[in-house]
Amino acid sequence: EVQLVESGGGLIQPGGSLRLSCVVSEFTVSDNYVSWVRQAPGKGLDWVSIIYSGGDTYYADSVKGRFTISRDNSRNTLFLQMNSLRAEDTAVYYCAVGKGYETFDYWGQGTLVTVSS
Amino acid sequence: QLVLTQSPSASASLGASVKLTCTLSSGHSRYAIAWHQQQPEKGPRYLMKLNSDGSHSKGDGIPDRFSGSSSGAERYLTISSLQSEDEADYYCQTWDTGIRVFGGGTKLTVL
Numbered sequence: 005e006v007q008l009v010e011s012g013g014g015l016i017q018p019g020g021s022l023r024l025s026c027v028v029s030e031f032t033v034s035d036n037y038v039s040w041v042r043q044a045p046g047k048g049l050d051w052v053s054i055i056y057s058g059g060d061t062y063y064a065d066s067v068k069g070r071f072t073i074s075r076d077n078s079r080n081t082l083f084l085q086m087n088s089l090r091a092e093d094t095a096v097y098y099c100a101v102g103k104g105y106e107t108f109d110y111w112g113q114g115t116l117v118t119v120s121s
Numbered sequence: 122q123l124v125l126t127q128s129p130s131a132s133a134s135l136g137a138s139v140k141l142t143c144t145l146s147s148g149h150s151r152y153a154i155a156w157h158q159q160q161p162e163k164g165p166r167y168l169m170k171l172n173s174d175g176s177h178s179k180g181d182g183i184p185d186r187f188s189g190s191s192s193g194a195e196r197y198l199t200i201s202s203l204q205s206e207d208e209a210d211y212y213c214q215t216w217d218t219g220i221r222v223f224g225g226g227t228k229l230t231v232l
Contacts, residue, residue: 034201
């Protein structure tokens, strides 16, 4: 059974940094497409970033230049480094993996990031 | 610009059927989409990939009660024999090079 477990969320002041992790089981991160998706309180899903199997990375305009997606193939783990955090980054952050280019076949349960002074 | 539009809410009775709609923006009518379900207080769950010709492939363990269809720029999710656990938010999602896009979601209430 494919499992994704996110961690690293918490309360952080505006301008601060946080690193999220997502440990993936029964699914090889390096061979597939893995993403971060967030959901602000009471709002819909909002795509954040993706890393392709070949290593190419892409970001939503709202986080470009502030967030960095990466992976550790030996630990089958996905990361999201978030810098210069803003109040509007407050959300539950989900990692999601796709067997193919297009979809998110499996999702984690999310980790909450709260940006507030 | 690639945009997906969904109605904010829908409702149907227990045991009945409901058809949810996702509309692709102008110029993108041939794009495939995916449907995801999010039950209250849970992470999303992948339901299916739906192509412009109406063919679809479902995720692991998705019941036959869930099906998809297409017409022009519209993509549909039909849920038959509605059960209480189908009360959830439903999101459509699509993709292009370097981007992934979600619709605003439809909140389904089972009466």
